[in-house]
Amino acid sequence: MRILHTSDWHIGRQFHNVSLLDDQKVCLEQLIEMLKVQKIDLLLIAGDIYDRSVPPAEAVSILHKTLSHICLELKIKVVIISGNHDGPERLGFGADLLQQSGLYILTDIKQIASPIKIQINNQSVNVYGIPYCQPEHVRNVFKNDVKTFDDAHTFLVDQITQSFNKDDINILMSHCFVGGSEVSESERPLSIGGADTVTWQPMAQFDYVALGHLHAPQYRGETHIRYSGSLMKYSFSEVNQKKSVTIIECSKDEQNKKVTDIQMLPISQPKDCRIIEDEFETIIRNSFTDTHPNDYLLIRVTDKHAIIDAIGKLRTNYPNILHLEKTGMLADTQITSVTREQLKRSEFELFSEFYEQTQNEKISPQQTEVLTDLINQLHTKEPQS
Numbered sequence: 001m002r003i004l005h006t007s008d009w010h011i012g013r014q015f016h017n018v019s020l021l022d023d024q025k026v027c028l029e030q031l032i033e034m035l036k037v038q039k040i041d042l043l044l045i046a047g048d049i050y051d052r053s054v055p056p057a058e059a060v061s062i063l064h065k066t067l068s069h070i071c072l073e074l075k076i077k078v079v080i081i082s083g084n085h086d087g088p089e090r091l092g093f094g095a096d097l098l099q100q101s102g103l104y105i106l107t108d109i110k111q112i113a114s115p116i117k118i119q120i121n122n123q124s125v126n127v128y129g130i131p132y133c134q135p136e137h138v139r140n141v142f143k144n145d146v147k148t149f150d151d152a153h154t155f156l157v158d159q160i161t162q163s164f165n166k167d168d169i170n171i172l173m174s175h176c177f178v179g180g181s182e183v184s185e186s187e188r189p190l191s192i193g194g195a196d197t198v199t200w201q202p203m204a205q206f207d208y209v210a211l212g213h214l215h216a217p218q219y220r221g222e223t224h225i226r227y228s229g230s231l232m233k234y235s236f237s238e239v240n241q242k243k244s245v246t247i248i249e250c251s252k253d254e255q256n257k258k259v260t261d262i263q264m265l266p267i268s269q270p271k272d273c274r275i276i277e278d279e280f281e282t283i284i285r286n287s288f289t290d291t292h293p294n295d296y297l298l299i300r301v302t303d304k305h306a307i308i309d310a311i312g313k314l315r316t317n318y319p320n321i322l323h324l325e326k327t328g329m330l331a332d333t334q335i336t337s338v339t340r341e342q343l344k345r346s347e348f349e350l351f352s353e354f355y356e357q358t359q360n361e362k363i364s365p366q367q368t369e370v371l372t373d374l375i376n377q378l379h380t381k382e383p384q385s
Helices: 021-037 058-074 095-101 135-144 149-162 280-287 310-313 332-344 346-359 365-380
Strands: 002-006 042-046 076-081 105-106 116-120 125-132 169-176 207-214 225-227 244-250 259-266 271-276 296-301 319-324
Touching: 002 021, 002 207, 021 058, 042 125, 042 169, 042 207, 058 076, 076 116, 076 125, 076 169, 095 105, 125 149, 135 149, 149 169, 207 244, 271 280, 280 296, 280 310, 310 319, 346 365
Parallel strands: 002 042, 042 076, 076 105, 125 169, 169 207, 207 225, 271 296, 296 319
Antiparallel strands: 002 244, 116 125, 244 259
């Protein structure tokens, strides 16, 4: 049986107030093609399907179209758990009815010990899902005294492992933050102060653990306990991450070998996310030969002097600049130096330079006369008491 693990689609996400819906459509179409080419039997989506609990209508439409294609046309079974960005009640609406189409949506921790049994080609797996939940929710449902995320998550894992058959192929899905993992700026913290981490050791006895929440593809503790990573890059802290999906090969032969292979396949987005840092004129010059000018960009300008309408000039060739940083002017010594130089200059000199930079021409004699008169009036005007 071939299984594809993905997570953190965040459909409806905005990146610096720019909608990513069109880019997400392209990535999901790429995922569908991968499902066909790789002959996938089962798709696992480990939470954060939407970017917020009340998603926009277009995000719902995209998910509906994607899952309909996968379940009804490709006949691939899908198991989803809810993440911390999802509204479990909305995501799980009609879950019982959808199972007839091969779509299983797990949002209720009361049902964690009851697996989804998937049987394909004389192979079967048990899929257990732990949707995102906070310790107080676990306390209220199970009437226990768990206090931390780790207490709650360990308790839920124990509830599953106490009853499962170790001779079967058992897969766990969980949306959580395993301690020591690589984090990104775009991940919403599960709690304040680092108390949201859980340990990997209780999950080790599963044959595969499909994790969601963290956006960098990685494994924790053992190679079969994995984050697939997010569908796309959702912050500039992710520029060096190689986005991918994880494919697991499962089989049970005479030697009782269950997970026989784990591999990562790259997934690309139509517009990449990059950081460019250099002097302003160098960036402008290089923009004319840049082969991917439409990427989402954070540009850091290292010049130590002010540049008028820098972002406007850069957008001529880089239309998707999302953020501009003037790092060259941040040093205190340079700021002090510039300020002192400016203080030595007259109002007329400062305005003349500003006019020349914005208009690309020098101030005319007539304008000079008007400006001089105005400055003199301001200096001679009596202050109001």
